[in-house]
Amino acid sequence: MTVLLVALGAAFGAPSRYLLDRFVQARHDSVFPWGTFAVNVIGSFLLGSFAGLSTQYFALLGTGFCGALTTYSTFGYETVRLARTGSSLYALLNVILSIIAGLLAGWAGLALFS
Template sequence: MTVLLVAVGAAVGAPARYLLDRAVQSRHDSVFPWGTCVVNVLGCFLLGVLTGLPSALFALLGTGFCGALTTYSTFSYETLRLLQLRAWLMAGLNVVVSLVAGLGAAYLGMALVS
């Protein structure tokens, strides 16, 4: 049953990631990956909020939805792409902003429900 809950959450989270990423990125004329940054920070916040849920609900929303919404692989790829383009500042900013904002968002989410 838990695997099904994770799959259902992921089936909603993955398209949500794609649509939100495209919506955010289309509003910026920059090599900085704003879309990925926004979905990852939002996912960190949501996961922080969801930490106290019962295990079945956490499997659906935390592991399934947030797991599919956020994307470490795309973050890594986009950072490497920026390095290949010699956009050193943007690559460094992507790493720092993603880590600091992600950790801050997760902390804020947890603090809101504590």
């Protein structure tokens, strides 16, 4: 049953990630990956918010939805791409800002909802 809950959450998280990423990125004329940054920070906040849920709800919303919403692989790819195309400052900012904002967002979600 838990696997089905994770899959159901992921079925909503993945398209949400794509749509939110495209929505945010389309509004910025910059090489900085604002869309990926936004989904990862929002996902960190939500995951912190869901931390106190029961195991089954956490499987659905935390592991499933947030797991599919957030994306470490795209963050890594975009950071390397920035560095390789001569945007090393943006690559460094992406790493620093993503880590700090993600941790703060997760902490805020945990503090507000636990």
